[in-house]
Amino acid sequence: MTYLEPAPIKDKENPLESMMSRFDAAVKILGISDEMYNILKVPARQVIVGLPVTMDNGKIEVFEGYRVIHSTILGPGKGGIRLDPDVTLDEVRALAAWMTWKCAVVDIPYGGAKGGIACNPRNMSAGEIERLMRAYTLSMLDIFGPDKDIPAPDMGTGPREMAWLMDEYSKAKGMTVQAVVTGKPLVLGGSLGRTEATGRGVMVSALSGMEKLKLNPYRATAAVQGFGNVGSHAAALLHEKGVSITGISDISGAYFNDKGIDIDKAMAYRNANNGTLEGFGGAEKIDAEELLFLPVDLLVPAAKEDVITKNNAGKIQAKLIVEGANGPTSAKADDIINEKGIMVVPDILANAGGVTVSYFEWVQNRIGYKWTLDRINRRSDRAMKDAFNNVFDISQKHKVPMRLAAYILAIDKVSSSYKFRGGYG
Numbered sequence: 001m002t003y004l005e006p007a008p009i010k011d012k013e014n015p016l017e018s019m020m021s022r023f024d025a026a027v028k029i030l031g032i033s034d035e036m037y038n039i040l041k042v043p044a045r046q047v048i049v050g051l052p053v054t055m056d057n058g059k060i061e062v063f064e065g066y067r068v069i070h071s072t073i074l075g076p077g078k079g080g081i082r083l084d085p086d087v088t089l090d091e092v093r094a095l096a097a098w099m100t101w102k103c104a105v106v107d108i109p110y111g112g113a114k115g116g117i118a119c120n121p122r123n124m125s126a127g128e129i130e131r132l133m134r135a136y137t138l139s140m141l142d143i144f145g146p147d148k149d150i151p152a153p154d155m156g157t158g159p160r161e162m163a164w165l166m167d168e169y170s171k172a173k174g175m176t177v178q179a180v181v182t183g184k185p186l187v188l189g190g191s192l193g194r195t196e197a198t199g200r201g202v203m204v205s206a207l208s209g210m211e212k213l214k215l216n217p218y219r220a221t222a223a224v225q226g227f228g229n230v231g232s233h234a235a236a237l238l239h240e241k242g243v244s245i246t247g248i249s250d251i252s253g254a255y256f257n258d259k260g261i262d263i264d265k266a267m268a269y270r271n272a273n274n275g276t277l278e279g280f281g282g283a284e285k286i287d288a289e290e291l292l293f294l295p296v297d298l299l300v301p302a303a304k305e306d307v308i309t310k311n312n313a314g315k316i317q318a319k320l321i322v323e324g325a326n327g328p329t330s331a332k333a334d335d336i337i338n339e340k341g342i343m344v345v346p347d348i349l350a351n352a353g354g355v356t357v358s359y360f361e362w363v364q365n366r367i368g369y370k371w372t373l374d375r376i377n378r379r380s381d382r383a384m385k386d387a388f389n390n391v392f393d394i395s396q397k398h399k400v401p402m403r404l405a406a407y408i409l410a411i412d413k414v415s416s417s418y419k420f421r422g423g424y425g
């Protein structure tokens with residue numbers, strides 16, 4: 001085959017390599033042409049910007065920001081913005097491609113995009129973050145747009161940052177443009193249910209997986225890595241469905257209680273404690289990585305990518321892994337996990353509840369109407385359940401794990417849409 005070479009990769013387990021390795025495997029099963037392979041592989045647009053920001057001490061610091069639009073074949077680019085010191089262009093490229101596949105898996109009319117700024121929001125004041133977000137938005141004025149590319153929250157960002165983005169974009173355009181961004185505060189056109197949406201989709205995926213494995217949620221135990229937007233809501237909603245959450249973690253470490261952790265208490269503690277679980281008294285503090293190896297039925301990695309690797313996958317005891325984070329399992333760990341017979345509901349399916357409700361937010365902004373929470377939850381639960389069943393059926397048909405099945409579904413959909421549209425230039 002005459003495939004374009006991927007960008008040089010220093011770290012052998014980086015997320016772009018992991019994404020490409022699954023993409024390659026699915027492409028082989030689908031028998032996609034070399035030309036289509038290259039069309040789907042190379043991002044449609046990659047933007048790198050320098051962002052000078054006046055810090056509180058009066059000095060100017062320059063941050064590097066990225067936006068990658070992987071594909072607009074199914075619709076406008078869609079994907080969150082990440083603030084994290086580890087952000088790199090390769091990471092954003094992988095995350096953007098995952099958005100393309102994710103939107104195709106849950107059947108929403110979007111392409112895939114992602115943004116990131118290399119910075120440490122934990123060490124920045126609200127004012128510094130606001131100036132950074134506004135600078136980023138101004139530098140992306142020609143990229144963003146309700147019909148072009150619609151950002152949303154990801155690690156390190158939430159409704160507050162989306163409000164600043166909407167405001168800056170709207171001022172530059174001379175009118176209020178709600179639909180340019182999703183995950184906004186409710187008063188600015190945010191949607192009911194968006195805050196919990198990703199965690200809720202994780203819960204629906206976990207219950208669907210448990211059903212296939214004949215695990216009773218009322219007798220099941222779970223460990224959740226990451227206690228931010230995705231992890232904390234996933235833990236709370238699983239707890240509500242009867243699952244005993246025996247392990248949780250954030251950057252401060254991991255916390256274990258074999259009788260089950262009171263998740264409401266943990267959330268209240270974190271909210272009152274500057275966003276961290278440090279010092280949480282409802283559980284014993286254990287080594288952070290040990291959380292992955294706890295004797296639980298369900299493991300939900302909901303922090304960041306490449307936490308499950310070839311070096312530690314062998315120690316996982318869970319029967320079911322539901323990926324709340326994007327790319328938490330490196331491609332090199334897949335075989336080990338598959339050999340152990342662990343069922344994995346992959347990221348591009350399991351965490352798609354967030355973008356699904358983002359899509360509902362965008363629809364509501366465009367029709368100028370608000371839906372009830374009940375309507376939103378029913379529709380997103382159904383979208384998640386349908387997507388789970390579609391992926392499960394493909395995995396049975398091709399006798400492949402759920403991850404590969406999800407890529408097959410997505411790549412088939414995007415490539416056939418491209419063929420119908422034509423216009424190869």
Ligand SMILES: NC(=O)C1=CN([C@@H]2O[C@H](COP(=O)(O)OP(=O)(O)OC[C@H]3O[C@@H](n4cnc5c(N)ncnc54)[C@H](OP(=O)(O)O)[C@@H]3O)[C@@H](O)[C@H]2O)C=CC1
Nearest residue numbers: 154155156198226227228229230250251303325326351354
């Ligand atoms: N927000 C969304 O709607 C969606 C998010 N995702 C993905 O889910 C993941 C989490 O995102 P989100 O919840 O929004 O991000 P948040 O920033 O809200 O939360 C991230 C959480 O992970 C914790 N964390 C970071 N590094 C580690 C580590 N090494 N070990 C344990 N915990 C760690 C953070 O701890 P601390 O707070 O102490 O820093 C925090 O609790 C990301 O992969 C994101 O791409 C996917 C789909 C949608």
Ligand SMILES: O=C(O)CCC(=O)C(=O)O
Nearest residue numbers: 079080152154354355358
């Ligand atoms: O809500 C969205 O539009 C995107 C969320 C996101 O970044 C993701 O699913 O990884």
